[in-house]
Amino acid sequence: MSRTKSIKQSKLFIHVIENHIFVYKYQEMRTLAFLFMIIIFYSCSTLNPQEISNLKKTTFNPLQLRPGIETNDLRIDLIRQTETYNDTDSTTATRNVDYHPLGFDLGNGLFFDVNDNLCLRIDYLISASPDNFNIKKTYRPEHNKKHTHYIFSNDSLLIKSEGSKNNRYIFHRSIQSDTMTFFHKNRFLYQIIASDTSLLYGGKKRIIDGIYLSDVNEYYVNNRKHNRIFSLSEKEIHLMDWYKISMPDADTILIKRAGRKNDYLLYTIIQSDDLIFLFNKDFQGIKIVFEDQNKILLFRNADLITKYELVN
Incomplete structure (x- = not known):
C-alpha cells in the first residue's frame, strides 16, 4: 500500500469518527432539550404543589342549596357540559352547552345551572352587586x-x-311583582317567575324549565321531560345522581362525580385570606389571587389568563 493511499484512508477514518461524534452529541443535545421542554411544560401545566401544601387555609361558609339566577354569564367554568353536533353532512364537532340563567347557589360563589354547568360566580368573587356593576x-x-x-x-x-x-x-329586563322579563330591544327573550316553592323559566305562554321545592332541603328540576332530584344533607349536596359536593372539614370543599360503587374526586377547593385553589389529583386547575376585595387574577394552572375588577 502506498503512503499516499494510507494517508487518505486515515483521513477518511478520522472523518467518519468525527461524524459519529457530531451525530452523537447532536442527538444528546436534542434529548436534553426535549427533556428540558418536558420539565418546562409540566411546570407550566400545573399549579404549584408546594404553594398548595403550605397554604394557611381559612374556613368556608357552609354549603347551601338555594334556587337562584345568574343572567349575565359572568362565570368561571369548573364543569362545562359539551354536546356533539353535525358540522357538515359527513363530520361532527363539539361545542359548549349554553349557560342557563336558572340554577342553584351552593355557597361560596358556586353556581350549578339546570344545564348542569358548575361555575364560580364572578360577581360573588369581586363583591359586585348582580344588579348594578x-x-x-x-x-x-x-x-x-x-x-x-x-x-x-x-x-x-x-x-x-x-x-x-x-x-x-x-x-334589558322588566320586573313586575314576582316576574322578571328579559328583552332584546323589542324582542321577548324569556321570563323568570319566582314564588316561595318554585323558580320557573319560560316563554310567554308556557314553562320550559322549573325548580320546585319537594321537601326540606330537597328540590326537583323539571326539564328535559323528566324530574331530577337535588338535595342537601348536613355536609353534602347531591346534584342528581351525577355530582356530589361535600365539606369533610370547614376549610375544604370536595367536588366528586358520583359512581355506583365509589365516587371519583374531580376537584378539591381550599382558600386562604387572599388565594383560592381549585385542583385535581394531578394539581391541575385554577388559582385565584385577590389583589383586593374588588379585584382578582385568574390563573389556569401556572398561566395568568384574566383579571377581573370592579370599577367604581
Missing part, C-alpha cells in the same frame, strides 16, 4: 392585551370592548 375584564393582564367592560345599569346589560366607541347592548 361595571366589571372590567383584562385578557393576559401581564401584557395588558385588551380589556372589556361589562356594565349593568338601569336594568340593562351593556358590553364595551377596547377600541369601541359605543356600548354593545345585550338585553
Whole structure:
C-alpha cells in the first residue's frame, strides 16, 4: 500500500469518527432539550404543589342549596357540559352547552345551572352587586392585551370592548311583582317567575324549565321531560345522581362525580385570606389571587389568563 493511499484512508477514518461524534452529541443535545421542554411544560401545566401544601387555609361558609339566577354569564367554568353536533353532512364537532340563567347557589360563589354547568360566580368573587356593576375584564393582564367592560345599569346589560366607541347592548329586563322579563330591544327573550316553592323559566305562554321545592332541603328540576332530584344533607349536596359536593372539614370543599360503587374526586377547593385553589389529583386547575376585595387574577394552572375588577 502506498503512503499516499494510507494517508487518505486515515483521513477518511478520522472523518467518519468525527461524524459519529457530531451525530452523537447532536442527538444528546436534542434529548436534553426535549427533556428540558418536558420539565418546562409540566411546570407550566400545573399549579404549584408546594404553594398548595403550605397554604394557611381559612374556613368556608357552609354549603347551601338555594334556587337562584345568574343572567349575565359572568362565570368561571369548573364543569362545562359539551354536546356533539353535525358540522357538515359527513363530520361532527363539539361545542359548549349554553349557560342557563336558572340554577342553584351552593355557597361560596358556586353556581350549578339546570344545564348542569358548575361555575364560580364572578360577581360573588369581586363583591359586585348582580344588579348594578361595571366589571372590567383584562385578557393576559401581564401584557395588558385588551380589556372589556361589562356594565349593568338601569336594568340593562351593556358590553364595551377596547377600541369601541359605543356600548354593545345585550338585553334589558322588566320586573313586575314576582316576574322578571328579559328583552332584546323589542324582542321577548324569556321570563323568570319566582314564588316561595318554585323558580320557573319560560316563554310567554308556557314553562320550559322549573325548580320546585319537594321537601326540606330537597328540590326537583323539571326539564328535559323528566324530574331530577337535588338535595342537601348536613355536609353534602347531591346534584342528581351525577355530582356530589361535600365539606369533610370547614376549610375544604370536595367536588366528586358520583359512581355506583365509589365516587371519583374531580376537584378539591381550599382558600386562604387572599388565594383560592381549585385542583385535581394531578394539581391541575385554577388559582385565584385577590389583589383586593374588588379585584382578582385568574390563573389556569401556572398561566395568568384574566383579571377581573370592579370599577367604581
